[in-house]
Structures are given as structure tokens and as C-alpha cells.
Amino acid sequence: MKTKNNPLYYILFIAIFAILLPAGYMSGLISVNTISVWGRYFCFAIAALGIDLIWGYTGILSMCQAFFFCLGSYGIAMHLLLKKTMATGAVLPDFMAWNKIETLPLFWQPFQSFGWTLLLCLLVPALIAFAAGFVLFRSRIKGVYMAIITQALTLAMWLLFLRNETNLGGTNGLTDFKTLLGYDLSSSSVKLGLYMISFTMLCAAYFGCYRITHSKFGKVLQAIRDSESRISYAAYKVVDYKLAIFVVAALLAAVGGMLYLPQTGIITPGRMDVKASVEMVMWVALGGRGNLKGAVIGALLVNFLYSVCTSLFPDSWLFILGFLFVITVLYFDKGFMGLANSIKQRFSTGSFKTSQTPL
Amino acid sequence: MLLNVNNLSVSFGGVHALNLDHFSLRDKELRVIIGPNGAGKSTFLDIICGKTKADKGEILFNGKAVTGKTEVAIAEMGIGRKFQKPSVFPGLTVHDNLLLAAKMKKDIFSSLFFKPTAALADRIHAVATKLSLTTVMYKMAGDLSHGQKQWLEIAIVVLQDPTLMLIDEPAAGMSDEETEKTGALLLELSKAHSIIVIEHDMKFVEQIARELVTVLVRGKRLMEGTFAEVKNDQRVIDCYLGRTNAQLETL
Ligand SMILES: Nc1ncnc2c1ncn2[C@@H]1O[C@H](COP(=O)(O)OP(=O)(O)OP(=O)(O)O)[C@@H](O)[C@H]1O
Ligand SMILES: [Mg+2]
Numbered sequence: 001m002k003t004k005n006n007p008l009y010y011i012l013f014i015a016i017f018a019i020l021l022p023a024g025y026m027s028g029l030i031s032v033n034t035i036s037v038w039g040r041y042f043c044f045a046i047a048a049l050g051i052d053l054i055w056g057y058t059g060i061l062s063m064c065q066a067f068f069f070c071l072g073s074y075g076i077a078m079h080l081l082l083k084k085t086m087a088t089g090a091v092l093p094d095f096m097a098w099n100k101i102e103t104l105p106l107f108w109q110p111f112q113s114f115g116w117t118l119l120l121c122l123l124v125p126a127l128i129a130f131a132a133g134f135v136l137f138r139s140r141i142k143g144v145y146m147a148i149i150t151q152a153l154t155l156a157m158w159l160l161f162l163r164n165e166t167n168l169g170g171t172n173g174l175t176d177f178k179t180l181l182g183y184d185l186s187s188s189s190v191k192l193g194l195y196m197i198s199f200t201m202l203c204a205a206y207f208g209c210y211r212i213t214h215s216k217f218g219k220v221l222q223a224i225r226d227s228e229s230r231i232s233y234a235a236y237k238v239v240d241y242k243l244a245i246f247v248v249a250a251l252l253a254a255v256g257g258m259l260y261l262p263q264t265g266i267i268t269p270g271r272m273d274v275k276a277s278v279e280m281v282m283w284v285a286l287g288g289r290g291n292l293k294g295a296v297i298g299a300l301l302v303n304f305l306y307s308v309c310t311s312l313f314p315d316s317w318l319f320i321l322g323f324l325f326v327i328t329v330l331y332f333d334k335g336f337m338g339l340a341n342s343i344k345q346r347f348s349t350g351s352f353k354t355s356q357t358p359l
Numbered sequence: 360m361l362l363n364v365n366n367l368s369v370s371f372g373g374v375h376a377l378n379l380d381h382f383s384l385r386d387k388e389l390r391v392i393i394g395p396n397g398a399g400k401s402t403f404l405d406i407i408c409g410k411t412k413a414d415k416g417e418i419l420f421n422g423k424a425v426t427g428k429t430e431v432a433i434a435e436m437g438i439g440r441k442f443q444k445p446s447v448f449p450g451l452t453v454h455d456n457l458l459l460a461a462k463m464k465k466d467i468f469s470s471l472f473f474k475p476t477a478a479l480a481d482r483i484h485a486v487a488t489k490l491s492l493t494t495v496m497y498k499m500a501g502d503l504s505h506g507q508k509q510w511l512e513i514a515i516v517v518l519q520d521p522t523l524m525l526i527d528e529p530a531a532g533m534s535d536e537e538t539e540k541t542g543a544l545l546l547e548l549s550k551a552h553s554i555i556v557i558e559h560d561m562k563f564v565e566q567i568a569r570e571l572v573t574v575l576v577r578g579k580r581l582m583e584g585t586f587a588e589v590k591n592d593q594r595v596i597d598c599y600l601g602r603t604n605a606q607l608e609t610l
């Protein structure tokens with residue numbers, strides 16, 4: 001089935017988030033908080049695009065995307081914290097002083113420079129994804145085993161980050177930042193700026209993913225999902241393709257995490273616990289896997305719903321999410337986008353009948 | 360000889376699935392392998408294309424060892440496989456199935472920056488025409504009929520342009536007319552490729568077996584000869600009798 005790409009969706013999407021929302025804020029109708037909240041959702045959507053590439057298109061259920069997301073966040077957080085510490089004249093971040101550490105741990109050193117921070121925020125997740133992927137894909141681990149092992153990896157990292165000895169703030173995480181490149185993070189215009197940057201990055205990520213999935217490379221990914229063994233008899237090196245897309249997905253998660261941090265002001269290991277990793281996959285499942293628009297819409301919608309639900313009925317969010325998930329799995333496995341497409345088709349059968357048989 | 364196989368054996372859980380003393384194939388030869396169910400025919404092709412690892416034995420293709428190589432390396436050597444159970448990519452269109460199969464560089468960067476060329480489009484179109492797939496080019500491969508899937512998988516192998524084609528039960532699930540067409544196609548392909556075909560349908564075997572037919576029984580090579588020789592061999596008749604394939608009798 002070839003669905004024509006309707007530019008209307010893109011125009012609508014950009015009109016709402018790049019014009020309407022900022023305009024609403026400028027005119028005082030929308031609070032800067034709302035802007036910031038949506039800015040954070042964009043970061044989730046960027047990570048969701050990565051999940052769609054690795055899971056929706058390639059069929060590899062990776063449960064460690066939340067970990068890559070956190071790596072990006074932690075990297076930026078370390079930089080911001082060091083900047084703040086320097087500004088206040090202290091030698092070490094507070095939590096280190098409390099832990100009776102005297103010199104800055106070696107792995108914190110490069111985060112004093114913003115350039116190094118950016119580089120490491122991308123390099124570290126990419127390298128970990130490469131190493132983990134190399135081992136897992138080489139040993140032909142797939143399906144549910146892949147999900148279990150990546151989940152275990154996330155769990156191990158979560159436990160590691162929880163420990164005070166890791167020197168990353170333990171359970172409390174890293175928080176209390178003041179400035180980014182000299183800009184005051186609490187100022188409204190900086191928040192709007194971060195919102196716009198996140199939105200731009202989301203659009204860029206979408207465009208990049210679109211190019212990937214519509215290239216022959218993307219078709220190989222789908223072929224791997226459909227029949228991994230068959231594609232290797234056609235001389236495609238499955239491991240190379242899986243590794244490449246796993247690294248790309250990790251990078252997208254990391255970019256999301258990097259942009260997320262200055263907008264939320266805190267990162268704790270809670271962002272990568274089991275619940276968080278499962279939730280990220282659910283965004284894509286609910287939005288529609290194997291569909292880039294679905295991933296974006298899923299991430300935005302679920303998080304929006306989350307914020308609505310937690311204020312209305314605080315305790316029932318997980319039940320609602322679980323219920324939605326079950327419904328999706330049972331009745332419309334292509335998620336929200338699949339549902340929308342089938343409704344659209346039902347309405348247009350008859351009028352489009354002639355164009356449905358390509359010659 | 361293009362393909363030389365010696366003392367090839369494999370067993371699954373103690374059961375000898377294949378125990379082949381010798382097998383060889385000339386360049387541009389079309390060889391048919393027949394044998395009752397479970398004779399090890401598919402297993403033989405599985406070993407050649409790297410799907411199953413042999414316990415022992417050697418396979419030389421163009422003088423180079425095949426055993427121990429990966430599926431990709433074997434495909435790159437010029438061996439293409441059509442499986443018994445049609446295996447195509449159900450979530451891709453017929454056209455994309457063919458595009459992925461077509462012979463070209465297949466590393467990640469070549470795929471990422473791949474630009475379709477007119478020559479390639481022509482080639483895909485030509486193969487699709489030969490296998491009556493032009494009318495379903497933009498249909499999902501998963502929605503095709505069983506016979507069409509068989510043809511699509513043959514088309515995939517043809518587009519890979521291998522030196523040696525391993526074709527497992529191409530006519531299964533096809534009408535008489537389609538079977539005949541498939542036979543004609545295989546004969547035509549054998550002018551430019553070496554082909555091993557596994558088949559149960561004796562009428563089909565008679566159509567395509569211009570040279571040797573190999574009979575496998577319980578993993579062993581029972582005999583090798585022309586179709587007429589095989590058909591009239593008492594041992595062959597004996598092992599087909601009492602089985603589902605009483606077809607030899609009727610011929
Ligand atoms: N992966 C496997 N694991 C265990 N046993 C197997 C495996 N593959 C094949 N066998 C067994 O090996 C024997 C040979 O099987 P094979 O598929 O090669 O037979 P065949 O000649 O192709 O039969 P058919 O005509 O039914 O396709 C059978 O007894 C089968 O059950
Ligand atoms: Mg078989």
C-alpha cells in the first residue's frame with residue numbers, strides 16, 4: 001500500500017508548534033511552563049524516532065533506549081553543574097563534597113568544556129551501542145532474548161547510576177543548574193529558545209529518518225524485520241545493518257536526552273528505570289510502529305495524556321497506559337496511525353477505487 | 360566441474376539426515392534431485408548455501424571450499440537459493456523485493472546512497488515480465504498467491520544472477536499450466552546458469568530433466584542417471600512404492 005505523502009500534515013504540524021504555540025505564549029495566553037513542557041515532549045519524540053527505526057522498521061526490540069537518553073542528559077548535566085560550581089567559586093559540585101571527594105574524578109574533567117561535552121554526549125552512547133550491538137548481533141541474539149538482554153543492560157546501568165560511588169549524584173541525580181553557555185536557564189526567553197531548538201531538531205531528526213527509511217537501506221531494514229535469514233542469502237550483511245541502525249537509534253535517544261536536560265533542570269536514574277524504558281517503547285507502539293509520524297505523534301500524545309491524567313486522576317496513569325496498550329495490541333496493532341489510515345480508507349473507498357490498482 | 364561434493368554428512372540428534380558419498384555438477388548443467396519425503400534433499404541444499412553446517416565433508420565450488428563460510432560469503436561466491444517454503448519479504452512490495460535482490464554492491468553505504476538507474480529498472484522489469492509479476496509490482500509480497508510467491512522467489516534468485524541456482528520444489532502449489540511455464544523458464548535459465556532443482560512432480564521432472572537425475576533416499580545417493588533410467592530402475596520404484604509418491608507408477 002502506497003500512501004501519498006500529504007504535505008498538509010507537515011504544514012499543520014509546523015503551524016501549530018512553530019507558530020501557534022509561540023504566538024500564544026507571546027500574547028500571554030500560554031504560560032512559559034507549557035512551552036517548556038512541549039519542548040520536553042519534542043525530546044521524547046526524537047528518541048521515539050530512534051525506537052521506531054530500530055524496533056518498528058528493523059524489528060529489534062531494544063529496551064535500552066532510555067539508557068542512551070540518560071547518557072545524553074547526564075553529559076549535559078555534568079557540564080552545567082561544573083559551570084555552576086565554578087561560578088559559585090567552589091571546587092567540586094556539592095554532592096561530591098558531601099561524599100568527601102577531594103579532587104574532580106577524571107571522567108568529569110572533559111565536561112568542563114562545552115565542545116567536549118557535546119562530543120562525548122554523542123560518542124559515549126554511540127560507542128556503547130556499537131559494542132553492545134556488536135556482541136549481541138554477532139551472536140545472533142534476537143527477538144525476545146534481545147529485549148531481555150537490553151533490559152538487563154539498562155537495569156545494570158540504572159543500579160550503577162544509583163550508587164554514590166559512581167560519582168553521578170546517586171539517587172538524587174544531578175540538578176540545580178544555572179546557566180547554559182552563559183544564558184540563564186530560568187529566563188523565559190531561554191526557555192522559548194530551547195523549545196525552538198528542540199522543535200528544529202525534531203524536524204531535522206524526522207527528515208533524516210525519513211531519508212533513511214525511504215532509501216534502499218531502509219528497505220533492507222524492513223527486509224531484516226520480515227525475514228532476517230532470507231536477506232543474508234541475498235548477500236546483505238545483516239549484522240552491519242543492525243549495528244548501524246542501533247547506533248543511529250542510540251544517537252537519536254542521546255540527542256533527545258541532551259536537549260531534554262536544560263528544559264527540565266534535573267536528571268535522575270529514574271529516567272532509565274524499567275518503567276521508563278518500557279514507556280518509551282509504548283509511545284511508538286501506541287503511535288504506530290514502522291511509521292515515523294506514528295512515533296512522533298505517539299510520543300507527544302502519550303506524554304500529553306500523561307500530564308492531563310496525572311493532574312486529574314494521579315494514581316491511575318499506569319492503568320490507563322496499560323489499558324491503552326492492551327487495546328492497541330488487541331485491536332489495532334499498527335497503533336494510532338494505523339487506525340487513522342484505516343478510517344481514512346473506509347471513507348475513501350469508492351471514490352479512490354480507480355487509483356488503487358497501479359498499472 | 361563447477362561443484363564437487365565429497366563425503367558430506369550431517370545428522371540431527373543422532374539421525375543421519377544426509378550421508379552423501381559424492382556429487383558433482385558440470386558448469387551450465389541442470390540437475391534434478393528426486394527422492395521420497397525426508398530423504399535429505401533440502402538439507403543438501405541447506406548445507407551448500409550455508410544455512411546448515413555439515414558435520415563433515417567437503418564442498419568445492421569453482422575449486423574453492425564452501426563449507427565453513429557464512430551465508431553472505433556463499434551468496435557472494437555466486438550461489439543463490441530458492442527455499443522449499445516460499446520465503447519473500449511480505450512487508451515489502453514485489454518491486455522492492457526484486458530491487459533488494461538485484462546484483463549490486465550491498466554494503467550499508469551503497470544502500471544508503473543508492474540511486475535507481477534506468478539499466479536496473481529495465482533488468483527488474485525484464486525479469487518481472489518473464490515471471491508474470493508486472494501486474495502485481497506494487498502489491499505487498501505478503502498478499503500474493505502461493506504460486507506468485509514461488510515465482511517471486513525465483514525472480515529474486517534470477518536477479519541475484521548467481522552462477523549456481525539451488526531451486527527447491529519450484530512447482531509446488533502451482534497449476535499444471537504454471538508448472539509447465541516454470542519448467543520452460545528453468546530450461547531457459549540453464550543456458551546461462553548451473554541449476555540444481557528438487558522436485559516431486561514427475562511430469563515436471565520429465566519436462567526439465569534433459570541430463571542427469573539424482574535419486575536420494577534416506578540421506579544416501581541411490582542412483583544417478585537419465586530420467587528414463589531412473590524411472591525404470593527397480594530400486595527407485597521400490598522406494599517410491601507404498602509412499603505418497605506413487606506417481607512413478609502412473610507415468
Ligand atoms: N533443522 C533440522 N533439525 C532437525 N531435523 C531436521 C532439520 N532439517 C531437516 N531435518 C530432518 O532431516 C531429514 C531430511 O529432511 P529434508 O528436509 O532434507 O528432506 P527433504 O528430502 O527435503 O524432504 P521433503 O521432500 O519433504 O522436502 C528429515 O527427517 C527432517 O526431519
Ligand atoms: Mg525438502
